[in-house]
Amino acid sequence: MVRRRILHFGLLCAVLLLIRDLPAQTKTSQEVPKTGAATAQTLSSYEGQNVTSVEIAGRPDLQNSDFAPMFAQKDGQPFSQEKLDQTVAAVKASGKFKEVQLQVQPEPNGVRVLLVLEPAIYIGIFRFPGAEQFAYSRLVQVADFPSQAPFDALDIERDRQSLINFFRQEGYFEAEVKSEVKVDSQVGVANVDFHVTLNRRAKFGNIVVDGVTAEEAARIKASLATLIARGRGAAIRTGKTYRRTTLSKAALYLQTQLQKRGRLNAEVELAGAEFHQDTNQADIHFSVHPGPVVHVDLEGAHLWSWTRKSLLPVYQGIAVDEESVQEGREALISYFQAKGFFDVKVDSDSKILATGDTIVYRISKEKKRKVSEVSVSGNTHLPSSDLTSRLTVQKSHPFSPGNFSEKLVRSSVKNLEAVYQAQGYSSVQVASKVVNDGPAIKVVFVVDEGPRDIVNSLKIEGATTFPETSFAPKGLQLAPGKPYSQSLVQSDRANIVANYLKAGYLTSTFRETAKVVSKNDPHHIDVIYHIYEGPRVYASNVYTLGRVDTQQRLIDQDVAAIKGEQPLTETELLTAESQLYNHTGVFDWAEVDPKRTITTQTQEDVLVKVHEAQKNQITYGFGFEFINRGGSVPSGTVALPNLPPVGLPSTFTTSQTTFYGPRGTFQYTRNNFRGKGETLSFTGFAGRLDQRGAAYYIDPNFRWSPWKSTASISAERNEENPIFSSQVFLGSYQVQRSLDKANADILFLRYSYSKTDLTRIEIPQLVLPQDQHVRLSTIAANLTRDTRDNTLDEHKGVLQTVEFDFNSTKLGSSVDFAKLTAQLAYFRPLRHGIVWANSLRIGLAQPFSNSRVPLSESFFTGGGNTLRGFPLDGAGPQRKIPACSSGSTTDCTFIQVPSGGNELLLINSELRVPLPIKKGLGVVGFYDGGNVFPLVGFHDFTSLYTNNVGLGLRYATPVGPVRIDLGRNLNPIPGIQATQYFISIGQAF
The missing domain is CATH 3.10.20.310 (membrane protein fhac)
Structure with missing residues (x-):
């Protein structure tokens, strides 16, 4: 499909360049006499080329043979415009068609001529019943799906053969494919069903190796049955299921084995598979070209084997010759110069003998030096700051001798010339000078700007x-x-x-x-x-192809921007296609295109072609488990449901008991439920000490409105922890919607009901009795505005969020309270890549009706994301409780347990400064202030407020910056270390 689209696009561009003044040029001189000269100019480029075929296209009800006697232009003859004009005239003279459009397609061995009979039938959509185990997108690719192409029976037959070849490559040597054409006269398209009967899948038979001696062939066969080959998925064993991926890995494995034996230019190709129907086995044929034995010796320096392979062309399958040896020499020079050996010398010597090739690289690294200065001179119209940023030669810094090599100097010169040429200095010349300065070197780039165009x-x-x-x-x-x-x-x-x-x-x-x-x-x-300019194209009708269970309204919402009698734009087509892919589990393939390639027409139908993804997904697993519950606590902490983790003394132990029994998991997901893009999912887990289940329902178009709704219910009974047992039930229903086109402002409305019961608590005072059994029935509203450029590593933008929660015993809660949380985070870029980041967080929780705020809803602070001068949850109100090992009243240690507060104030400010020594590396100076306060009203504000300062290191990775922070509490508290360090992923806020 991709190849054919590129071909069509190339043809269209060529035609448009020639018809910029005569827009009807694609027709022959008989059709549009006024453009005859231009048409002759267009077709003259093909004159004399071999014509591979002359075909009728656009009419599934007609055969090529019906018109063959009319063709003056024959297959296998040289292309002749005169004969082509005669052919078009003869076909039109039959009087059955309004127009005959001409298409000429270049092919490797000539040109292919299509006579498109108008009104033409175009290709609609392909379907592959019987081959559902293969991804639809892969089958479309194999069949070379032709977008915006007129129907051509010969193309359909080629596509059918391609599918048969593909199934054979996958091991289905007895596969059958039959094509069925279904014409939709209303839309003017032909949908093609390729009915697939896969039959049985073959097994691996014998291995046949050609190109080597019998002894070497036996060794190769044996290597494909070793444990190493099995571990790499390259083992081919007789009677095992035929798999294409195994063959690819086997060929690569054999080539690697030969290279390890010194045959660096070895090539192993899969020559084919010979199928035996009586045994349902396929013998695998490999063609091996071992090549000569090649020895590579490095004298004067050591390189690891993986470095050699990445640098030297001979390790990359390139034959040994003077050019490849020289290329390896230059690669070694650049490698050592990048290490600081700027004066390195590399001599090479190669011997090509019948018994093998030998390459010797003699390396003299000389003394290690550094780049003391990199400068640009001669520039008068462009500032040096705009030029030095384009240099690949870099000055030294404490952690590197700098970047210098002859290759880097050449690339720097090219970069500077490109900068000037982009500004209109077409005759600019840049020269480089390398000046020796004792143990260092200076690199100067001298610019001769020349006049400006x-x-x-x-x-x-x-x-x-x-x-x-x-x-x-x-x-x-x-x-x-x-x-x-x-x-x-x-x-x-x-x-x-x-x-x-x-x-x-x-x-x-x-x-x-x-x-x-x-x-x-x-x-x-x-x-x-x-x-x-070409014609202004208006959308005529919008048709959907391939829809089965999906409601048309869902598709109409995605393509709503494309309207009949409105201008058709490329942006609308691409946006509509993207929208179709945004639905989770609804479509696994989609295209939105005009029915025909736009040439001169001013109106065109739009085809929305989709294929619905698999709707039902089931995964499951079974096992047997042994659990030793008790003894020492490996993590040193205990985390109860919805409560902050608490550190335990190293001497704390509990009684140990062994449990065993079966375990199993199950998950069922129904995608595109009711044809509205909804998702229904059930998950379950059952073990000896842990049982849990959950159900989810997601409606992305609640009652066909902008709202998205999510309903969930879950329950868990867990006795795995040696310190407590828990039973947790949670049910919630949430609706949300975006309030602007950029999806920056989002409103959430939620109702949730939860019930948490804690039992078998081995540390009696760890959780107070009133917090061991809690019911919450919560009505919540959240408004969020997020304009940050990168949620993992922000450089600019704002995050504003405010949430209000309300719990009442009249709604089923065991407590009465209201809770407000808000955050304002602001990120501002400064000069030189510096980012100033600030965050303000406020929380208020107020009981009413003589009730209280449960511990699970209190505020806690301290740690790597809040106050970095405290350990995790180590700030705010704390209480001391005894932690005694099981069965002991003397082996007790007092531990700190956070008791939380009803009010939170956090102020965080960071200055994120990039370090020039390495891309992605940066340093951070930060201030954290605030605390958790017991009651609303900032009681004892001055005595409880804490100030924390510190430094941090950041290194950018694809999953977020690696963060190392060292914080110091300027208001130390007895019993808590004033200096803390944290290692994490992602920014602190």
């Missing part, structure tokens, strides 16, 4: 729809008297074409010509922008 005049031809002022938001980059460069032309091109595409001119093109005013004045340029 200036636009003498600018003309725009072919633009009749839009005024020049509307081509770009801030006008064109080029103008008389302004600098001229190709980068500015490309900017104008992008703005002009985008402007036309947004207005529905899908075939608009842009071409620029430039010539100097005179030979005596080569730096003043006359510029002409040639614009071919």
Whole structure:
């Protein structure tokens, strides 16, 4: 499909370049006499090339053989425009068609000629009943699905053969594929069903190795049955299921084994599989080209084997010759220069003998040096700061001798020249100088800017729809008297074409010509922008193909921007296609395209082609478990449901008991429930000490509104922890919606009911009696605004969130209280990549009706994300309780247990500074202030408020920055260390 789309696009571009003044050029001279000359010019490029086939397309009810006698242009003959005109005229003379459109497609051995009979039937959608075990997107790729193409019976037959070959490669050598064409006359498309009968899957048979001696072949066969081969998924054993992936891994494994034996240029190819129907086994044929034995010796320096393989071409399957040896020599020089051995010398010697090839690299590293200075001189019009950032040669710093090599110098010169050329200095010249300065070197890049190219005049031809002022938001980059460069032309091109595409001119093109005013004045340029607007295309009808269970309304919402009688834009097509993929588990393939390639038509139908994903997914597993509950606590902490973790003394132990029994997991997911994109899921786990189950229901279009709803229910009974047992029930229903087009403002409304029961508590005072059995019936509302550029590593933007929770015994809760939490985080970029990050968090929890706030809903603070001068949850109110080992009244240690508070205030501020020594590395200076207060009203504010300062290190990774923070509490508390350190992933806030 991708190959054919590229071909169609290339043909369209070629046609558009030729018809920028004559938009009907795709037709022959008989169809549009006024454009005959242009048509001749278009087709003349194919004159004399071999014609691979002449085919009728666009009519499934007609056969090629019905028209073959009319074809003056024959298969296998040289392309002749005269004969082609005669052929088109003869077909039209039959009187059965309104038009005969001509398409010429280049092929490797000539050109293919299609006569599209209008009104034509176009390809709709492919289906593959019987092959559901394969991904639909893979089958579409194998069948080379032709988008926006007229129906062609020969293409369908080629696609059928491609599918048969694919199934055979997957081990189904007896697979059968039959094609069935279903014409939808209302839409004007032909949908094709490829009925697949896979039959049985083959087994591996014998291994046949060609290209080596019998002794070597036996060794290769044996290597594919070893434990190492099995571990790498490359084992081929007789009677085992035939798998294509195994063959690919086996070929790579054999090639690796040969390379380890010194045959660095060895090639192993899968030559084919010979199927035996009587045994249902396939013999595998490998073609081995071992190549000569190659020895590579390095004298004067040591390199690890993996470094050799990455540097030297001979390890990458390239034959030994003078060029590859020289390339390896240059790679070694660059490698050691990058290590600081700037004066390294590498000599090479190679011997090509019948018994094997030998390459010797003699390396003299010399003394290690550093780059003391990197500078640019001679620049008068561009500031040095804009130039030095483009240099790949880098100055030394405490952790590196700098980056220097001959290759880096060359690339730096090219980069500087590119910067100047982009600004209109077409004759710029940059030279490099390397100056020895004792144990260091200085690298100077000397710039000869030369005169700047200036636009003498600018003309725009072919633009009749839009005024020049509307081509770009801030006008064109080029103008008389302004600098001229190709980068500015490309900017104008992008703005002009985008402007036309947004207005529905899908075939608009842009071409620029430039010539100097005179030979005596080569730096003043006359510029002409040639614009071919093409037709403005309007959407006619929007049709959906491939829908089975999905409600049409769901699809209509995704493609709502495409409306009949409205201009059709590329943005709308791409957005609609993206929207279809956004539904979880609904479609595994989707395309939104005009039915026909846009050439000269002003109206076109739009086809929404979809394939529904598998709806039901079931996973399960079984096992047997042994659990030793008790003894010492490995983690040193205990975490009760919905409560902060508590540290335990190292001497604390509990009685130990062994439990054993079966365990099992089960999950069922129903996607696209009721055809509305809804998801229904059930999960369950059952073990000796832990049983849990949950159900989820997600409706992305609640009653076809902008709201999304989520309902969930879960329950768990857990006795695995040696210190407590718990029974937790939770049910919730939530609706949410975005309040703006950018999805920055989101409103959440939620109701939840939870019941938590804690029993068998081995430390009696760990949880007070009133907090051991808690019911919460919560009505909550949350409003969030998030404009951050990166939620894992913010550089700019704002996060604002406020949530209000209400619990009442009249709703089923065991307590009466209201809770408000709010946060404002602000991220501002400063100069040189520095980011100033700030966060303010406030929390208030107030009981009413003589009730209380349960411990699970209190506020806690302290740790790597709040106050970094305290251990986790070590700030705020604490209480001391005895922790006694099981059965002992003397082996007791008092521990700190956070008791939480009803009020929270946190102020965090960071200055995130990147370090130039390595990309992604940065240092952070931070301040954390605030605390948890027992009661609302900031009682004892001055005595409880704490100040924390510190330094941190950050290193950016794809999953977020690795964070190391060292914090110091300026208001130390007895019994708690004032200095704390934290290692984590992600920013602190």
